[in-house]
Amino acid sequence: AQKITQTQPGMFVQEKEAVTLDCTYDTSDQSYGLFWYKQPSSGEMIFLIYQGSYDEQNATEGRYSLNFQKARKSANLVISASQLGDSAMYFCAMSSESGGYQKVTFGTGTKLQVIP
Amino acid sequence: DGGITQSPKYLFRKEGQNVTLSCEQNLNHDAMYWYRQDPGQGLRLIYYSQIVNDFQKGDIAEGYSVSREKKESFPLTVTSAQKNPTAFYLCASSIVSGWSTDTQYFGPGTRLTVL
Numbered sequence: 001a002q003k004i005t006q007t008q009p010g011m012f013v014q015e016k017e018a019v020t021l022d023c024t025y026d027t028s029d030q031s032y033g034l035f036w037y038k039q040p041s042s043g044e045m046i047f048l049i050y051q052g053s054y055d056e057q058n059a060t061e062g063r064y065s066l067n068f069q070k071a072r073k074s075a076n077l078v079i080s081a082s083q084l085g086d087s088a089m090y091f092c093a094m095s096s097e098s099g100g101y102q103k104v105t106f107g108t109g110t111k112l113q114v115i116p
Numbered sequence: 117d118g119g120i121t122q123s124p125k126y127l128f129r130k131e132g133q134n135v136t137l138s139c140e141q142n143l144n145h146d147a148m149y150w151y152r153q154d155p156g157q158g159l160r161l162i163y164y165s166q167i168v169n170d171f172q173k174g175d176i177a178e179g180y181s182v183s184r185e186k187k188e189s190f191p192l193t194v195t196s197a198q199k200n201p202t203a204f205y206l207c208a209s210s211i212v213s214g215w216s217t218d219t220q221y222f223g224p225g226t227r228l229t230v231l
Contacts (some may be wrong), residue, residue: 050219104220107160108156
């Protein structure tokens, strides 16, 4: 069974500082994908970044980077130069093939608040 | 502009009523999904569909039903058999290529409240 663990229910970060949101996962699959989504108060889930299990380099998308440590089964999200608009819930997710479809397992999320 | 639309944004249901949540996408995605989100929790899969006229139960399908008559549309009906339907419902879609690489894109969600 797949499991995603986000141990930080809430985080504070000063504007313009960097912040790391933790995510660990558990799976016996060899091929899987790791995702981060942002959910502002409006509710929509916004895709941020993806990392494949076979990718050797850490994924980056603008101010977002994914610190992938396969041996530790961790996929932490790093947000550089935080902005007030980054205040939101952040969800880590993992996908793999299960019974012929893409099963995605979500963590419980981390609420990030950016302080001016 | 390609994307996923969900309607209504807010929905109120009386006890014993069935209600239908709409989900439409113009991304030309083959796969569509319905998730439920409760406060303080992650998303849980209700139903998914990879092709027209075919759909499968997810982890919490009891009390829900779906149809997939068109590629673009995947409506969810919350039946009176669903004992605790108050939640936030999210629809998503993705291409179907390599299973673990397919990114799911989400609609804005529908918040359902039982009166």
